Amino acid sequence: MLAAITLLLLFQLAGEAIALFLSLPVPGPVIGMGLLFAALAWRGGPPPELRDTAQNLLQHLSLLFVPAGVGVMLHLQRMADEWLPIVSSLVASTFITIAVTALVLRILHRHAPEQRP
């Protein structure tokens, strides 16, 4: 487990370094995810230890959003002042986005197999 966590942190660190060096607007962990994905593709899969550690970590992914979520208490005044546009925008936009993405994917995916030679 220790080796696997070290590996994840190393990939994150490499991602952060690349983001800083190339002054990319993308955060380091996302670049780290890309790097790890490339490494897995090159190696042909994760070692069992890394797979188990990742599974344990991702099992509690929801927990990791709690501290940032509690930050809502800093913005209660603005939320109270602008609740109508904020709530409407979040609710409508989230569901429109899910619907548009799913529909586009469904239409394209349905037609994709027939177009192949």
Add this chain to the structure above:
Amino acid sequence: MTPRLNEIWVYLSASPLLGLTLTLLAYQGAVWISKRCNGHPLANPVLLAVAALVTLLWATGTPYRTYFDGAQFVHFLLGPATVALAIPLYAQLGRLKRMAGPLLIALLAGSLTAAFSAVLIGKLLGASDATLFSLAPKSVTTPIAMGIAERLGGLPSLTAVLVILTGILGAVGAQWLYALMKCNDPAIRGFALGVASHGIGTARAFQISEQTGAFAALAMGLNGLLTAALLPWLMPALMRWLG
């Protein structure tokens, strides 16, 4: 006796231990409730845990900064967890390759829809510019969204909250929307949820199935990259057009 207890509380509430322990307790309580409700989407663990913690901090008059001193250790794990998403993603490599074209087009459509519909609706209902800039990246995972909001001239900490709320909304509502649309393909369900609701949608997708989760993770990562690349260019034009 009471003054002594008071001293203990003052001492403990200022140490990181309390914020960290409370976060873990609130989350495990939330998971327990969520299980008791058979994983009902409304009993979302993030929603329950955040509500419980905000109520507690508010009732005890504890500032967010004091709480975050402890909770930051949990927050820090978001980085390695994001990196770890490469592993379930890799497990879907075969399907990803077959669907690459449709996935990329759906991603572009979803990414633009997420930002534009949020800004448009907010503007029509009279949101301030700072709120609009904070709303624009709301479908992107927290660290990217905060970076984008800062570039646009929004409030990063407000964005973090809007991102979390968006995630909870998607995680809570997607199931009903998919039933309405008669959408059963785990790849499509996961991908659309990941585009709209980033990591919290992804966490929800992993509850549904491993495959749904992997496609959500892919969508979340790609949407983060695409939105970070496009929004700083498109947003000024959109704001000019809206007046």
